[in-house]
Amino acid sequence: MIRRYGRLLALFAAVETQYELEYRVNLVFNVLQQLVVTGTSLGAVLILFSYTTTMNGWSVAEMLILIGTYYIVQGVADSTVGPSVERLLEHIRLGTLDFTLLKPANSQFLVTMRHFKVRNLFGVLTGLIIIGIGLVQLNAALSPLQVLSFILALACGLGLVYCLLHCLATLAFWFVRVENLLVIYGAFVDAARFPVDIYPGWLRLTLSSIAPIGIAVTVPAEAMAGKLDLLGLGAILVATILAWTFTSWFWKFGLRSYTGASA
Amino acid sequence: MIATYRTLLVGQFQQASQYRVSMFLYLLFSLIRPIIFLAAWSAVAAARGGAVGGFTVADFAGYYVCMGLVLHFTTAWNAYEFEFEVAQGRLSPKLLRPLHPLHYSVVENLTWKAFTAFGLFPALVVIAITFHARFETQWWNVALFVPSLLLGAALRFFLGWVVAAAAFWTTRVNAVVTLFDRTAFIFAGQIAPLALMPGILQTLSYVLPFGYWIGVPTDILRGGASLEQSLVWMAGQVAWLIASYALFQIVWRAGVREYSAAGA
Numbered sequence: 250m251i252r253r254y255g256r257l258l259a260l261f262a263a264v265e266t267q268y269e270l271e272y273r274v275n276l277v278f279n280v281l282q283q284l285v286v287t288g289t290s291l292g293a294v295l296i297l298f299s300y301t302t303t304m305n306g307w308s309v310a311e312m313l314i315l316i317g318t319y320y321i322v323q324g325v326a327d328s329t330v331g332p333s334v335e336r337l338l339e340h341i342r343l344g345t346l347d348f349t350l351l352k353p354a355n356s357q358f359l360v361t362m363r364h365f366k367v368r369n370l371f372g373v374l375t376g377l378i379i380i381g382i383g384l385v386q387l388n389a390a391l392s393p394l395q396v397l398s399f400i401l402a403l404a405c406g407l408g409l410v411y412c413l414l415h416c417l418a419t420l421a422f423w424f425v426r427v428e429n430l431l432v433i434y435g436a437f438v439d440a441a442r443f444p445v446d447i448y449p450g451w452l453r454l455t456l457s458s459i460a461p462i463g464i465a466v467t468v469p470a471e472a473m474a475g476k477l478d479l480l481g482l483g484a485i486l487v488a489t490i491l492a493w494t495f496t497s498w499f500w501k502f503g504l505r506s507y508t509g510a511s512a
Numbered sequence: 513m514i515a516t517y518r519t520l521l522v523g524q525f526q527q528a529s530q531y532r533v534s535m536f537l538y539l540l541f542s543l544i545r546p547i548i549f550l551a552a553w554s555a556v557a558a559a560r561g562g563a564v565g566g567f568t569v570a571d572f573a574g575y576y577v578c579m580g581l582v583l584h585f586t587t588a589w590n591a592y593e594f595e596f597e598v599a600q601g602r603l604s605p606k607l608l609r610p611l612h613p614l615h616y617s618v619v620e621n622l623t624w625k626a627f628t629a630f631g632l633f634p635a636l637v638v639i640a641i642t643f644h645a646r647f648e649t650q651w652w653n654v655a656l657f658v659p660s661l662l663l664g665a666a667l668r669f670f671l672g673w674v675v676a677a678a679a680f681w682t683t684r685v686n687a688v689v690t691l692f693d694r695t696a697f698i699f700a701g702q703i704a705p706l707a708l709m710p711g712i713l714q715t716l717s718y719v720l721p722f723g724y725w726i727g728v729p730t731d732i733l734r735g736g737a738s739l740e741q742s743l744v745w746m747a748g749q750v751a752w753l754i755a756s757y758a759l760f761q762i763v764w765r766a767g768v769r770e771y772s773a774a775g776a
Contacts, residue, residue, distance in 0.1 A: 275684075282690045289694040293703040297556055299710050300564050305555040429534065436540035440548050447555040449642050452547065 257354065258362060265365035279368045287320065287375050290442060305447045312444075313383030315470035317376045319442050321403065322466050324372025326410045332364040334418035335431065341421045347509050357500050361415050380473065387474065398472040398482050405489040406465030412492040413461060415500065422503040433460065441466040461488070516611065520619040528623050539628045542584040543635055549703055550576035550643060565708050573643030575705050577636050578733040582726050583702070584632050585625055586665040590617035591676030595685040598771065607768065614673065621669070648735030656742050657733040663749040664729045670756040671721060673764070680767030695720070701727025707736070721752040 269276065294316065298309050307315065337360045340346040349359050384391060417430045424430065437460045440448070445456050445463035456463025468485045471477040528535060553572045557564050567575070597603045606613045639645070675692045679685045697703065698713070700722040709717050717723040728745040731737050737745070 278684055278687045282687055285691055285694050289698055292698055296704055296708075296710060296713070297552055300708070301556045301559045303559050304552065305558070424533070430537070432534070432537045433540065436537075436544045439544055443548060443552055447551045448547075449551065451642075452551075 254354070254358060257358075261363055262365055262367070266367045269367050276368050280371050283369075283371055283375065287372075287379075291316065291379070294442075305444060307444055308387075310383050310386035310388075311470070311474040311476070313386060314380050314473050315444060315466065316442065317378070317380030317383060318403070318406075318470040318473070319466045320372045320376030320379065322376075322406055322410060322441070322462075322469075323438065324369055324374075324376060325407055326414065327372065328366045328369035330361050330411050330414045331369075331431075332366045333361050334414050336364050337361075337418045338421050338429065338431070341418075341507065344509055346507060350504075350507075356504070357415070357497060360418075361411065384473075389475065392475075395473060395475055398477060399469050402469040402472045402477065402482060402485055405485045406469050408489040409461040409465045409485075409492055412489075412496040415496050419496075419500050419503040422506045434462070438462050444470070461492070464488075516615070517619065520616065521623065524619050524623040525627075528627055535624060535627050536631050538624075539584075539631050539635075542587065542628075542632065543580055543639075545702060546576040546580040546583065547639060550639070553704070554643065567705065567708065568646070570644050570646035572705075573640060573645035574647045574734050575730060575736070577640045577645050578647075579701065579726060579730045580636055580639070581632070582661060582664065582729045582733070584628070585661055586668045586725055586729070588617075588621055588665070588669045588672045590621055590669075591672035592689060594673075594676040595679045595683075595689075598679040599683060603771065607771075618669075649733060650735055652739060653732055653735045653742075656746065657729060660729040660732050660742075660746055660749060663746065663753055664725045667721060667749060667753045667756055668725045670753070670760045671725070674756060674760050677760070677763040677767045680770045696722045696725070699723060700725055701730060705736070706731070718748070721756065724749040724752050 294312055295309075297304065298312070302308065304312065337346070340349060340360070346360075349363075350356055352359060414431070414434060417434055420430050437456065440452070440456060441462045445453050445467045448456065448463075453463070464485060468477065468481060471481065550572055553564065553567070553576075554569045557567065557569050557572065562568055564572075594603075597606070603613065606616070671692075675688055676685060678688045682688075699709075699717045699720050701717070706714060706717045706723050706727040717727065724745070728749060732742050732745070
């Protein structure tokens with residue numbers, strides 16, 4: 250079962266990579282664009298830190314780790330689930346979801362893991378480099394436990410973003426007219442560039458609950474910076490499992506409202 | 513011309529009222545960035561014992577509430593659709609009409625702003641209350657703000673079209689637009705009030721056109737500057753507006769000649 254889905258995933262990734270490689274100049278421009286975006290957002294943070302040494306308990310080095318984590322989360326989301334659920338919206342609107350539903354594989358897997366934008370993985374690379382710079386600046390011994398909890402928290406964070414994107418796309422079963430619900434994600438994702446604890450109550454709550462992009466970035470960064478306790482790690486783990494369970498249920502529930510192309 | 517505009521406006525309003533929800537979703541973009549940087553600067557001010565370079569948390573709140581308003585009413589995204597129109601060859605029928613394609617964008621832009629203003633104002637009031645915003649606005653600030661806002665909006669509109677006209681020559685407007693957007697992100701007064709930009713960056717903010725788009729109207733409304741200073745800034749706005757309009761005329765004329773109507 251897992252091997253079969255692994256093979257499918259590898260196949261999808263290979264096909265999409267080949268497709269992307271047809272447009273090599275686009276690839277170069279994409280990398281340049283991402284460098285500009287990363288550079289300017291780093292610049293913005295450095296301007297803030299030209300007036301202070303800590304922001305709500307986050308030093309520059311820790312902020313760099315956070316920004317790096319942000320680009321990893323965004324890079325993974327924009328190269329895998331993001332493009333797939335964007336197509337899902339189209340499929341629901343046009344009724345072409347029929348073809349996907351008829352395929353002999355899990356429909357949730359097929360709609361969220363089918364389309365890739367491999368070029369956005371470059372964001373993950375920049376994220377790793379920025380985390381590296383942050384760690385050097387932090388100049389503290391890195392325990393294996395820290396790395397382990399970072400990996401675990403990051404996996405949870407990615408899971409949460411996956412759930413959010415999939416749930417937003419699933420809403421399209423009822424709100425076909427709403428042009429693009431993913432806009433909500435696009436607007437809130439910007440807020441994850443800073444630790445969630447700097448925001449006022451209602452926004453912090455939003456970024457930790459119904460739009461969990463905030464904790465998806467902040468918690469792994471805390472883990473890497475050695476600021477996360479076991480309780481925090483446990484909390485994000487439980488939250489991810491709950492979100493995952495809800496998302497699969499919500500998808501099946503939504504499918505029942507789908508009427509197909511000709512109906 | 514007035515009759516033309518009236519017809520276009522009515523049509524656009526009818527079209528827009530079909531997509532009310534998605535219009536309000538896009539409003540999130542006007543609001544989220546001011547909130548992010550307001551929260552960030554509040555954290556910096558707190559770390560420094562309450563104020564950064566004369567700005568307290570209340571002043572930052574006043575600045576970013578005004579900025580949200582300015583950002584919303586001066587924004588222009590129409591140019592982004594232009595690449596698509598050129599690439600698809602959909603510009604061709606528009607060029608044949610007796611009306612310059614620009615006018616459709618103006619109407620679209622105005623309709624969206626008018627529609628979403630109903631959502632914007634309550635949201636800004638909530639932010640102002642949450643952060644205990646302080647304004648030093650006097651009567652002349654409001655009087656100057658209106659023309660300053662219009663100048664900022666016109667400036668942004670033409671700058672957007674200059675950038676978009678790149679589509680006549682290259683199919684990679686996206687990259688050009690990103691560069692423009694990110695430069696504006698740094699210099700327009702979004703990440704920081706222009707007064708807090710360090711050293712050379714501040715000088716650049718007042719040399720480049722971006723500060724005259726957002727930073728200047730915001731500071732005028734907030735009451736952050738003297739009357740003389742405000743008037744000098746507005747002169748800068750006028751100068752950049754004339755420059756960007758001239759640039760637009762040149763680029764557009766040259767571009768239309770270059771345009772080969774892909775797909776035609």
